[in-house]
Amino acid sequence: MDDLWKRDEVESPCIKICVVHPTERICTGCLRTIDEIGAWSGMSNAERSDLIKELPSRASRLQQRRGGRAARLKR
Numbered sequence: 001m002d003d004l005w006k007r008d009e010v011e012s013p014c015i016k017i018c019v020v021h022p023t024e025r026i027c028t029g030c031l032r033t034i035d036e037i038g039a040w041s042g043m044s045n046a047e048r049s050d051l052i053k054e055l056p057s058r059a060s061r062l063q064q065r066r067g068g069r070a071a072r073l074k075r
Helices: 036-040 045-061 068-073
Strands: none
Touching: none
């Protein structure tokens, strides 16, 4: 990595899969809320670190899809 572009800050957890879950209202890629995504650039390193630590616990909030049309037809 080029030292000129190296920064001493917590990097974004964004993985370029930007889809907001319709009921949980969190990004299915990085698990942040829209407000957290928008506020990221203004957060301190401490705030970013705290948020990064919290994100893994949110994964369980995203439930697997129920199967769409195929699942409804089986009923």
